[in-house]
Amino acid sequence: MNQDYGRFSAVLEENIKLIEDIFKGDSILRKRKISFCSGYKGCLFYFDGMVNVSMINESVVRPLIMSKDSLRDRPVAEWVGYELLFASEIVLTEKVEDTVNSMLYGDTLLLLEGSSTAITINTKGWRTRGISEPENERVIQGSREGFDEAAMFNLSMIRRRLLTPDFCAELTRIGRRTNTIVFICYLKSLVNRNTLRELKKRLSKINIDSVLDSQYITEHIRDSNSSVFKTIGSTERPDVVAARLLEGRIALVVDTTPVVITLPYLFSENFQSDEDYFINYKLASAGRIMRIFCFFLAISVPAMYVALTTFHFEFLPTAFALTVSVSRSGVPFSTLAECVILTVIFEILRETAIRMPQSVGQALSIVGGLVVGQAAVEAKIVSAPMLIVVALSGICGLMVPRLRSAVFFARFGILFAAGFFGIYGYLYSIVLFLICVLRIKSFGIDATQSLNSPSFQSFKDVFIRTSWKRMIKRPPIQENDIIRKK
Amino acid sequence: MKPSFILPVLFLFLVGCNGMSDPNEQFMVSSIGFMRTGAKVSAFVQSVDVKGGEQNGIPETFVVKGEGDSIENAVKNTRSKLSKKLSLKHTELILISDTLEKDDLEEILSMSEDFDVSLRAKIASCNDIEKLLKNDSASSGLGLISVIEQNAVSAGFGGHTALFEIKTAFLLGEEFAVTYFSSGEEIGIEGLYYYKNGIPTDILNFEESIRYSKEKNLYKGE
Numbered sequence: 001m002n003q004d005y006g007r008f009s010a011v012l013e014e015n016i017k018l019i020e021d022i023f024k025g026d027s028i029l030r031k032r033k034i035s036f037c038s039g040y041k042g043c044l045f046y047f048d049g050m051v052n053v054s055m056i057n058e059s060v061v062r063p064l065i066m067s068k069d070s071l072r073d074r075p076v077a078e079w080v081g082y083e084l085l086f087a088s089e090i091v092l093t094e095k096v097e098d099t100v101n102s103m104l105y106g107d108t109l110l111l112l113e114g115s116s117t118a119i120t121i122n123t124k125g126w127r128t129r130g131i132s133e134p135e136n137e138r139v140i141q142g143s144r145e146g147f148d149e150a151a152m153f154n155l156s157m158i159r160r161r162l163l164t165p166d167f168c169a170e171l172t173r174i175g176r177r178t179n180t181i182v183f184i185c186y187l188k189s190l191v192n193r194n195t196l197r198e199l200k201k202r203l204s205k206i207n208i209d210s211v212l213d214s215q216y217i218t219e220h221i222r223d224s225n226s227s228v229f230k231t232i233g234s235t236e237r238p239d240v241v242a243a244r245l246l247e248g249r250i251a252l253v254v255d256t257t258p259v260v261i262t263l264p265y266l267f268s269e270n271f272q273s274d275e276d277y278f279i280n281y282k283l284a285s286a287g288r289i290m291r292i293f294c295f296f297l298a299i300s301v302p303a304m305y306v307a308l309t310t311f312h313f314e315f316l317p318t319a320f321a322l323t324v325s326v327s328r329s330g331v332p333f334s335t336l337a338e339c340v341i342l343t344v345i346f347e348i349l350r351e352t353a354i355r356m357p358q359s360v361g362q363a364l365s366i367v368g369g370l371v372v373g374q375a376a377v378e379a380k381i382v383s384a385p386m387l388i389v390v391a392l393s394g395i396c397g398l399m400v401p402r403l404r405s406a407v408f409f410a411r412f413g414i415l416f417a418a419g420f421f422g423i424y425g426y427l428y429s430i431v432l433f434l435i436c437v438l439r440i441k442s443f444g445i446d447a448t449q450s451l452n453s454p455s456f457q458s459f460k461d462v463f464i465r466t467s468w469k470r471m472i473k474r475p476p477i478q479e480n481d482i483i484r485k486k
Numbered sequence: 487m488k489p490s491f492i493l494p495v496l497f498l499f500l501v502g503c504n505g506m507s508d509p510n511e512q513f514m515v516s517s518i519g520f521m522r523t524g525a526k527v528s529a530f531v532q533s534v535d536v537k538g539g540e541q542n543g544i545p546e547t548f549v550v551k552g553e554g555d556s557i558e559n560a561v562k563n564t565r566s567k568l569s570k571k572l573s574l575k576h577t578e579l580i581l582i583s584d585t586l587e588k589d590d591l592e593e594i595l596s597m598s599e600d601f602d603v604s605l606r607a608k609i610a611s612c613n614d615i616e617k618l619l620k621n622d623s624a625s626s627g628l629g630l631i632s633v634i635e636q637n638a639v640s641a642g643f644g645g646h647t648a649l650f651e652i653k654t655a656f657l658l659g660e661e662f663a664v665t666y667f668s669s670g671e672e673i674g675i676e677g678l679y680y681y682k683n684g685i686p687t688d689i690l691n692f693e694e695s696i697r698y699s700k701e702k703n704l705y706k707g708e
Contacts, residue, residue, distance in 0.1 A: 309508070309509050310506050310507060310508055310509075311506060311507075313507075313509065313512070313573060313575050313576070314575035314576065314602055314604065316576075318576045318578065321509070321514065321575075321576050322514070322534055322576075324509050325509045325510065325512075325514050325534060326534065328508065328509045328510040329510050330510075331510065334508050335508050335509070419506075420506070422506070
């Protein structure tokens with residue numbers, strides 16, 4: 001919520017009172033009056049914890065106190081700012097609003113007697129979590145660096161990987177009250193200008209009071225809010241962001257969150273692992289095919305089981321049909337209800353295990369998965385084959401974490417269709433599901449481009465990951481410089 | 487809801503896929519047998535006892551008998567005793583007694599269509615069906631089938647044992663022969679029962695059965 005506080009006056013006491021009034025009641029605002037060069041007066045303002053105090057002492061306080069210089073024929077603010085201070089970055093401004101914003105982001109404000117120009121000095125120095133490997137994107141080979149919550153720090157990690165003046169990071173602020181800093185990053189020669197224009201348009205339309213995480217922005221700028229599919233990517237890894245920028249995509253680095261948004265997002269990215277590009281391409285391709293297969297198993301297995309056992313029992317081999325019959329005996333619920341209940345229980349266990357501390361989570365998995373499962377089968381609350389079916393579906397779903405919400409909703413949708421209409425219901429719902437997949441758009445680009453207009457080149461990083469030697473073109477996201485390898 | 491979603495749902499109802507039935511609501515028949523005594527027809531239904539125990543990992547079975555003046559009524563009476571749907575989708579064996587008439591056999595074949603019995607289901611003949619099925623209690627009909635298959639390997643002869651073979655023979659008005667089980671305490675095979683024009687005509691001993699099998703290219707021995 002930006003306010004226009006007007007401009008500073010030339011009277012130091014008035015300016016001090018103005019700043020104190022703006023931050024009235026704020027206990028972490030620090031003020032330090034200072035006299036320098038025999039007769040000049042000034043006052044420093046900064047927020048404790050946001051600044052590097054030793055930097056203030058060395059770059060601001062010490063040079064001012066130690067200086068024996070005297071004002072020559074120039075304004076006092078310019079003299080102090082350009083000749084006395086040791087700071088690497090200073091900004092002279094008369095607008096109160098600018099200085100307030102800078103202070104809030106870790107700068108120090110220096111007000112001077114007889115000057116209506118204030119000096120903001122870059123003394124940012126808050127503590128960060130530091131570089132650590134992202135929990136959700138662990139790799140065996142490859143970089144271990146992960147983003148932390150400081151946007152500047154994150155930008156430095158991206159820039160270290162893209163040592164080119166082509167890299168551009170535009171600053172914008174979103175959130176009426178939080179004024180969250182967001183950097184729009186892209187490579188100038190590769191970015192799709194239409195996508196960039198569209199992104200800026202959507203960002204400018206965001207009118208929310210706070211942005212505390214990148215998800216706030218994601219939900220505002222995505223193509224369809226009702227879609228269960230991801231249409232905007234996210235990562236905590238700088239190497240992934242760099243790779244996506246090199247494909248002509250755009251990244252949004254949001255301050256206070258380690259999750260960086262990337263867009264446009266292709267459907268095939270759901271099956272890609274960060275590690276695919278660091279290991280042997282044949283192994284990576286096998287892993288990718290397995291992930292696609294597991295995705296279909298995750299949404300299909302419970303539905304197929306329910307359809308076959310309740311509508312098309314004759315399709316099952318006799319020995320298996322006998323096993324199902326025997327194990328179903330005494331179970332009080334219908335097959336469909338049993339499947340729904342078990343799937344919900346699985347989701348509860350999974351959700352609980354994620355939220356728990358790691359040691360408790362593991363114990364919970366064992367108790368939930370083995371002990372309760374075994375007891376439930378023995379107590380004839382559920383049947384053993386159903387337990388296997390739901391567990392298989394659940395485990396397969398974990399193979400594609402980026403499609404978590406799609407798997408969750410599709411699994412239930414297809415299950416109910418199969419439960420009420422048998423194999424026809426299953427097939428219809430799968431066809432509907434595929435239609436929905438083919439209709440996904442991300443910033444005006446078909447997320448399933450390689451399927452809609454198939455070509456050998458476009459498949460090279462979709463179902464499989466070919467060797468870098470053969471990956472000649474970039475994904476068809478941008479129009480410029482499509483050739484990756486010459 | 488959009489019309490594009492309504493259409494598939496309507497179509498789903500029209501395709502007739504509405505026979506939902508849980509496995510435990512069905513009575514899974516592993517073998518079924520028919521016998522005529524005068525004007526009465528008896529149907530014997532053998533099923534896995536899903537609530538019962540197991541013997542050497544094989545679930546126990548039980549046999550239910552129903553009587554009526556026709557095959558259809560006999561089966562209906564069996565169903566009424568069970569209070570569950572009869573599921574013949576996994577029936578592996580259909581036993582027919584030599585007392586059944588041609589019309590009875592035709593009714594059995596038509597009933598097998600109504601109940602979606604697999605065309606690969608085996609057909610065999612026996613004098614005392616109830617006794618045979620009860621002796622097979624620990625092997626759920628599959629034991630009798632393994633006896634038929636073992637006989638085909640050891641003795642070499644095999645009749646027209648699959649349901650589709652009998653149906654074809656009936657359609658073409660051809661003769662056929664089915665495996666004939668002995669009625670003793672031990673489950674064994676006496677030979678083939680020879681049917682001419684759908685009427686049980688003669689029991690062939692081992693040598694005759696082998697000769698018949700060779701003539702019809704059904705011989706499985708060396």
